[in-house]
Amino acid sequence: MNARTMAKVLRRRSLAVVDRLSYLPVSRLPLNIMLNVLVSQRWLFTGLRPAADYLIAHTTAVVPGIRVKRVSAPVQGEWIWAPEAQAAVAAAGVVFVLHGSGYLICSSRTHRGFASHLSEYSGMPTFAVDYRLAPEHPFPAAEDDAFAAYRWLLAQGHDPAKIVVAGDSAGGHLAVALALRLRSEGMPAPAAIALFGPLIDPSYRACIADPRVRNQPLDPRTAKRAVALYVGDHDDQDPRLCLLNADLSDLPPIQLHYGSREVMRADAEAFAAQVVESGGRCDEQMWPGLMHGYWLWPRDGGLTSLQVAGHFLRTTVTEANAAS
Secondary structure (H helix, E strand, C coil), X not given: CCXXXXXXXXXXXXXXXXXXXXXXXXXXXXXXXXHHHHHHCCHHHHHHHHHHHHHHHCCCCCCCCCEEEEECCCCCEEEEECHHHCCCCHHHCEEEEECCCCCCCCCCCCCHHHHHHHHHHHCCCEEEECCCCCCCCCCCHHHHHHHHHHHHHHHCCXXXXXXXXXXXXXXXXXXXXXXXXXXXXXXXXXXXEEEECCCCCCCCHHHHHCHHHCCCCCCHHHHHHHHXXXXXXXXXXXXXXXXXXXXXXXXXXXXXXXXXXXXXHHHHHHHHHHHHHCCCCEEEEEEEEEECCCCCCCCCHHHHHHHHHHHHHHHHHHHHHHHC
């Protein structure tokens, strides 16, 4: 067994152990103690962010054979081409990736694995933007940066009918907020949006009351305190922040993925229902046994989730290509 195969085996076994331990109620205690300390001592985020990013970046699985290109100006981020996307021409489309982690940590580098799987399964390159993070840069800094990056893609000649957006956790919140911002400013919308365990309501009201999350590793009350660092002095029920208070009509087609153990499952379900009630399309994909963040360390059902999302994004762009 070579070193690469051994590393894959060890990663899978480690993830299996972590998954089993996460079912134990005691697993919630250390995670939430750590998060509460970080929230109460904001300066720690700046100091520990590089270490957290390094850990995530070096434990997530990246598709072999990818090509990476950094962009430093006028926006920051990175392009990813999986082998399946390297033969694609620019007109084929692009997946605009918005990373998650509470608007507090992570980057295009931590989400390189996530982006590479989306590139592999969609057959398109991905561009993941590095937006400014809280608490140094509260709302609406991240939204402004996502908006600027989308405008940059348009300026690069990408047809909005062939741009699709994918976002996880806070990045899912940002993906919807971007679509709402584009609509309000009269700019062309992306062709589709894929969401993974998205943040919907920063008050976490429904999630805190949801009995299904009581044994989950992440306490929604702690998550609320963390996301409040991004909300800052704004009202967390502002429609730009609480998506359930926004006008959700006329959004691009949405595919929403979450696990049965998702801490924000109640909000995801409410959001999907509200989009449909507003006359839009939101296809829910619920994956049994999976919890928040499964898309970063995908295996079994997690990989299938990414495959389904990639097919959804590719089909949307293929239809746009056929119509042009």
